[in-house]
Amino acid sequence: MIYLDNAATTLRKPRQVVEAVVDAMETMGNSGRGVHAESLSASRVIYDARCRLAQFFGCDAPERVVFTCNATEALNMVIAGLFAPEDHVIATDCDHNSVLRPLYRRGNADFLPADGKGVLAYEELPRLLRPHTKAIVCTHASNLTGNLTDVALLSDFARKHGLLLVLDASQTAGTMPVDMEKLGVDVLCFTGHKGLMGPQGTGGLCLAPGVEIRPFKVGGTGVKTYDKEQPREYPTRLEAGTLNGHGIAGLRAAVQFLEETGLDTIANHERDLTRQFYEAVSRIPGVTVYGDFSTWNRAAIVSLNVRDYDSAQVAEVLAERHDIAVRAGGHCAPRMHRALGTWEQGAVRFSFGWFNTMADVDAAVRALQEVAE
Amino acid sequence: MIYLDNAATTLRKPRQVVEAVVDAMETMGNSGRGVHAESLSASRVIYDARCRLAQFFGCDAPERVVFTCNATEALNMVIAGLFAPEDHVIATDCDHNSVLRPLYRRGNADFLPADGKGVLAYEELPRLLRPHTKAIVCTHASNLTGNLTDVALLSDFARKHGLLLVLDASQTAGTMPVDMEKLGVDVLCFTGHKGLMGPQGTGGLCLAPGVEIRPFKVGGTGVKTYDKEQPREYPTRLEAGTLNGHGIAGLRAAVQFLEETGLDTIANHERDLTRQFYEAVSRIPGVTVYGDFSTWNRAAIVSLNVRDYDSAQVAEVLAERHDIAVRAGGHCAPRMHRALGTWEQGAVRFSFGWFNTMADVDAAVRALQEVAE
Incomplete structure (x- = not known):
């Protein structure tokens, strides 16, 4: 997993x-x-x-x-x-x-x-x-x-x-x-x-x-x-x-x-993972990424949707077919969903941590490509 | 200990x-x-x-x-x-x-x-x-x-x-x-x-x-x-x-x-320890036990004082000389201390649990005898 x-x-x-x-x-x-x-x-x-x-x-x-x-x-x-x-x-x-x-x-x-x-x-x-x-x-x-x-x-x-x-x-x-x-x-x-x-x-x-x-x-x-x-x-x-x-x-x-x-080591690692993931998934047709990626001074989170698919369904497919654990839905952030225009759809959130690797990122990107196709 | x-x-x-x-x-x-x-x-x-x-x-x-x-x-x-x-x-x-x-x-x-x-x-x-x-x-x-x-x-x-x-x-x-x-x-x-x-x-x-x-x-x-x-x-x-x-x-x-x-097994064990302890210490001259021991339908607690010694001092001696851990002082129970007349002195509380043994009780009784002498 x-x-x-x-x-x-x-x-x-x-x-x-x-x-x-x-x-x-x-x-x-x-x-x-x-x-x-x-x-x-x-x-x-x-x-x-x-x-x-x-x-x-x-x-x-x-x-x-x-x-x-x-x-x-x-x-x-x-x-x-x-x-x-x-x-x-x-x-x-x-x-x-x-x-x-x-x-x-x-x-x-x-x-x-x-x-x-x-x-x-x-x-x-x-x-x-x-x-x-x-x-x-x-x-x-x-x-x-x-x-x-x-x-x-x-x-x-x-x-x-x-x-x-x-x-x-x-x-x-x-x-x-x-x-x-x-x-x-x-x-x-x-x-x-x-x-x-x-x-x-x-x-x-x-x-x-x-x-x-x-x-x-x-x-x-x-x-x-x-x-x-x-x-x-x-x-x-x-x-x-x-x-x-x-x-x-x-x-x-x-x-x-x-x-x-060292916090810098941790921050750099998580930033590398996030950046790699963001750059790959933002090129997948049908994927919409939310948030401001004009700076990499940010938390290790990438939320997105695939076409108009319900975010919960995407998370389920990722969990069941690809053994990838992410979170979908409202994320206890109602005002943010209203601002992003994702009130109905929710969003699929990928969030990275110290123990993740580039291989995890690559697997997640491949899985998303499959879902989007 | x-x-x-x-x-x-x-x-x-x-x-x-x-x-x-x-x-x-x-x-x-x-x-x-x-x-x-x-x-x-x-x-x-x-x-x-x-x-x-x-x-x-x-x-x-x-x-x-x-x-x-x-x-x-x-x-x-x-x-x-x-x-x-x-x-x-x-x-x-x-x-x-x-x-x-x-x-x-x-x-x-x-x-x-x-x-x-x-x-x-x-x-x-x-x-x-x-x-x-x-x-x-x-x-x-x-x-x-x-x-x-x-x-x-x-x-x-x-x-x-x-x-x-x-x-x-x-x-x-x-x-x-x-x-x-x-x-x-x-x-x-x-x-x-x-x-x-x-x-x-x-x-x-x-x-x-x-x-x-x-x-x-x-x-x-x-x-x-x-x-x-x-x-x-x-x-x-x-x-x-x-x-x-x-x-x-x-x-x-x-x-x-x-x-x-089994709760009965636990209750019986704790009751036996408490009873053994109570019966021994209540006979030690200078020891005052608090509470109602006319029934053994009670929690596995015996609180006492030794002469007019400060309860904290007694607990300290038990800890340092006898390696016995008890609690002294007010026990977050101010109204009870007022009722017992132990507002100033506090009380030394012995409380027994599933992992205690009769040997623990005997050691505590011996230590108290020494303190009282």
Whole structure:
């Protein structure tokens, strides 16, 4: 089987990630819940994971790295806990339902439109600005087109107008450098099981100094037991109940793997695969590729359709006849489909990862040629 | 090392649990996010875990088994999403901060008091009843004393007065039968990493027919992508973002292990250990044991203090000199400490699990004798 659905989850994990989870499942107590060696070692592993992630994402303080069970939870926490009721938020057509649905539920949000190539109309930002606009919440890369957001531009705009910038790095963390200080990001939300190549059930958020989020879940913390309220200190303020220590141990090993391998090496490899694939498939008659390929500074995603075939059917043929795993349908990106004009058809997404090879790309191209014929 | 902190987390997991997690980390795609084999097999594993848990907990429909990252999240979901603003809730002095803090935050709750042995004053229930009382939320067993709650009594009272019964089974799931239908429970909240012996980062809730909970987190679901709202159907309604498929695969194997081993066998073993320990330590001069030991229908927990020694110091001596892991302090159970009169001192908790032996008990008794001398 050729797995080209890395934007949904990276199927293969580095060997040391699996080993770290196994080791944790055999030796790890409950972090922050005792003075014995097993509890203390759990706390050490988790703290070390915070330190590594803080450095990895350019977050100035490890205690401001908060663990969640996925990026969706991180985004829900931020959207529920960062704003006052009157605050207005700007998001974009590129965003995933993990941003859109919490904002629809909250209300008081506007969306920067995208064009038919999925490129955001940044020039319309001033038009969306209101007196109570408090933040821009935006994905770093569209999970459908792979287009990168111009974070430098958003960050400049945010600074100029006193807004916070919340970045959803679900599609970029682990596949390219994401440094919140350099990018001017105030809150970074990430998932562990995609580009970071960690276990499912991991993710989190990183908070810049001075950014305060109200507790989303409250409960046991192992500290300040007698207080009626959740402790005010990070990360405990946003972490109630037992953490996924086993998963976090794996995530820590994953970040170590990424550091040893080098993000540039990973980014170059994925770019080569994507480019090779794009250049071959965009020449196949009947294939329509979506997104902006005028730059290779993008996520390793190529979404397309074959003639007017239903995207789900194409994915099924690829899976059943060619043993190639891709994703079809809506991709939790309704506004992007509307912008691309693919609301009915959906799109077939090929997404590449560190463990893919040029042979995988060639096989996928051949399969698509067959489908198109 | 002798691990007697199973009420915090079961350190040792059955071999097949670790194997299931490893297998999932090597083969599992993203559940519900594709038509290829890896995604479908993820969905199958997760659905099978729902079926097994539904049967295990007497929940009539697998789709009403909802996965969360721990019991705290399940309890937060219920307390935030089950009630109207005017609804009043009854909880108890036995409850954990995972129940107390969400209720303190919400307001409009009263607490059934416990006596000096941690036994609830059930006769005071009618006094707590108000016209708008909607539910009783209560732990199945105190995580501090191990006393079991009289769920039959609460359930009768709830039925009589048209209340819902929400049970926190964190301390009992996996160590004794917990059947929500037989017990008359409307919502059951559980954690995966304690008695169930599954991975950290797993847990959930089971809903009886007709009980409706508003979505807590919203976002990507892989279905009904174009709807602005979270789908109304369970479990998707309460599950946004990628599930911890790796952990759930382990939890599924854990439930299989429990079924094969037999809950009665496990309960008997843990009861024997607890009884042996209790009978020995309650004879040591200077040792005060907390809780109601007039019945052995209880959780495998014995909490105590030695003279007026600080509980944290006792735990430290046990860890450092005797290599015995227990937990001291507040145990996220402030109301219980107030009832027991141990607010200042905390308590030293010994909690037993399936992998403990009589030799572990004997070693712990000897160590305590030394500490008391």
